[in-house]
Amino acid sequence: MRSLDKVFAIVWKDLLTEVRTRELVVGMLVFAMLTIVTFNFSFDLTGIERAPSGAGALWVAFIFASLLGLGRAVALERDRGSFDGLLLVPVDRGMIYLGKLLGNVIFIAVVQLVTVPVFGALFDLPVYQPALFLILLLGTLGIAGLGTLFSVMAASTRAREVMLPVLLFPVALPVVISTVRATTLVLTDQMEDLVQWVNLLAAFDAIFLTIAFLVFDRVVED
Amino acid sequence: MTAPDESAAFSQDDATVRIAGHELTKRYERRSVLRKLNLQLDAGESVVLFGPNGAGKTTLLRVLSTLTRPQHGTLQINGLDSDSDGIRIRGQIGVLAHQPYVYDSLTARENLQFFGRMFDVPDLKRRIEYVLAEVELLERADDQVGTFSRGMLQRIALARAILHQPSILLFDEPDTGLDVASVRVLERILAEHCAAGGTLLMTTHDLDFGLRAASRVLVMARGRIELDHPACGVDRAQIESMMGAPGA
Numbered sequence: 001m002r003s004l005d006k007v008f009a010i011v012w013k014d015l016l017t018e019v020r021t022r023e024l025v026v027g028m029l030v031f032a033m034l035t036i037v038t039f040n041f042s043f044d045l046t047g048i049e050r051a052p053s054g055a056g057a058l059w060v061a062f063i064f065a066s067l068l069g070l071g072r073a074v075a076l077e078r079d080r081g082s083f084d085g086l087l088l089v090p091v092d093r094g095m096i097y098l099g100k101l102l103g104n105v106i107f108i109a110v111v112q113l114v115t116v117p118v119f120g121a122l123f124d125l126p127v128y129q130p131a132l133f134l135i136l137l138l139g140t141l142g143i144a145g146l147g148t149l150f151s152v153m154a155a156s157t158r159a160r161e162v163m164l165p166v167l168l169f170p171v172a173l174p175v176v177i178s179t180v181r182a183t184t185l186v187l188t189d190q191m192e193d194l195v196q197w198v199n200l201l202a203a204f205d206a207i208f209l210t211i212a213f214l215v216f217d218r219v220v221e222d
Numbered sequence: 223m224t225a226p227d228e229s230a231a232f233s234q235d236d237a238t239v240r241i242a243g244h245e246l247t248k249r250y251e252r253r254s255v256l257r258k259l260n261l262q263l264d265a266g267e268s269v270v271l272f273g274p275n276g277a278g279k280t281t282l283l284r285v286l287s288t289l290t291r292p293q294h295g296t297l298q299i300n301g302l303d304s305d306s307d308g309i310r311i312r313g314q315i316g317v318l319a320h321q322p323y324v325y326d327s328l329t330a331r332e333n334l335q336f337f338g339r340m341f342d343v344p345d346l347k348r349r350i351e352y353v354l355a356e357v358e359l360l361e362r363a364d365d366q367v368g369t370f371s372r373g374m375l376q377r378i379a380l381a382r383a384i385l386h387q388p389s390i391l392l393f394d395e396p397d398t399g400l401d402v403a404s405v406r407v408l409e410r411i412l413a414e415h416c417a418a419g420g421t422l423l424m425t426t427h428d429l430d431f432g433l434r435a436a437s438r439v440l441v442m443a444r445g446r447i448e449l450d451h452p453a454c455g456v457d458r459a460q461i462e463s464m465m466g467a468p469g470a
Contacts, residue, residue, distance in 0.1 A: 002342065005339065006339065006340055009336055009339040009340055012336075013325065013328070013336050016327070016328060016332070017325055017327045017328065020327040020328075020366075021327050080321065080325075080326065081319070081320075081321025081322070081323055082321075082323055082324065082325055084289055084319065084321070084323060085323025085324065085337075085382070086340075087289060088287060088288075088289065088312055088315075088317050088323070089312060089337070089340035089341060090309050090310065090311075090312040090313035090340075090341060090342075091309065091340060092309060221289070221290055221291060
């Protein structure tokens with residue numbers, strides 16, 4: 001329980017910092033909206049391909065917005081030296097990872113909360129479905145779980161803006177494919193095939209989060 | 223500004239040896255920063271570490287504070303092995319580095335609340351009031367740290383470092399950016415810490431400050447301890463000459 005209290009302390013600190021500085025979510029939100037609007041005008045939305053195109057557009061927006069936010073969040077903390085202060089606390093560093101992850105998931109969820117209704121209206125797709133929210137949650141956990149780990153690794157390199165997507169993309173591919181495919185099935189009401197993609201996504205999440213939790217201690221050392 | 227006396231005797235264990243490093247070696251790529259460095263600090267000792275830029279002082283403090291691992295050698299802090307007991311060690315050390323390790327957008331009090339929760343500091347509210355009074359920042363306690371001057375930042379960093387009453391203080395140039403009055407505050411806190419049986423290892427480039435605050439002098443060059451002498455009677459000219467030597 002004490003470890004959980006520390007995880008929540010990190011989340012509280014990150015949320016309070018973001019509420020006061022607005023350095024992350026605003027940029028992520030603008031980027032996501034811009035992507036959705038751009039795709040909306042570039043795709044032919046009258047045909048049957050509207051749902052697959054929409055699912056792709058939605059996750060392109062979320063993945064790139066997440067990359068923007070995750071990279072910047074850790075880079076800011078590294079640049080100001082406060083990340084070392086966090087590493088000096090007597091807590092399993094896996095718990096520090098969980099705290100940072102939870103904060104990142106909340107930031108991405110805020111972006112999704114605004115973007116998804118706009119996406120639904122522009123693409124005229126049924127977005128208010130429990131299954132879609134489950135996929136958003138699992139997809140976000142996968143992207144943020146890997147992104148939190150790799151953003152810490154990338155932050156200590158010179159070309160960190162380039163390094164994060166380079167590191168993240170190959171590993172996150174199974175999560176991205178499962179998420180986009182599952183989202184397409186939900187938006188086209190093909191629920192019979194959905195379970196296997198959701199299971200696959202949940203399995204990838206479990207594997208990646210466990211590995212990230214275990215290796216975080218070594219990753220943060222210079 | 224006065225504060226109730228909260229100085230406590232440190233008695234984590236019966237060991238008198240607080241820091242024991244044996245043949246510590248650290249390399250960054252091909253460059254050796256620590257070369258089989260041996261170091262022992264006992265309980266109650268206040269030690270100042272001098273050395274030219276690049277001598278390896280900051281790296282040594284990062285190794286001792288478990289922020290980085292040596293490639294070779296063994297390190298024990300309060301009898302705990304740094305490889306396997308890092309979490310417990312971190313609860314017993316207070317670190318002050320070049321950067322203040324605080325969050326600009328939080329107030330001084332919020333920063334201390336955060337770190338107090340992370341260190342499980344008992345009776346946190348009272349302890350925060352005490353350390354804020356100690357570093358003479360009570361009046362600015364509810365201001366965001368981002369609005370602080372360099373000296374005030376150093377004082378809030380000092381408050382963060384002593385908040386959990388660590389038995390070992392590892393301070394890297396703690397006098398940086400401090401005015402004369404703030405240096406006196408720092409010296410008082412360091413003296414209280416050592417009087418209570420705490421151990422101090424700090425680096426500084428200010429010879430006068432270092433010799434006033436410490437009872438033992440180490441001079442480091444090229445990744446090794448080149449001089450180990452009681453502060454009383456140490457040859458200042460020799461230290462000055464060694465501090466002017468190239469670091470690596």
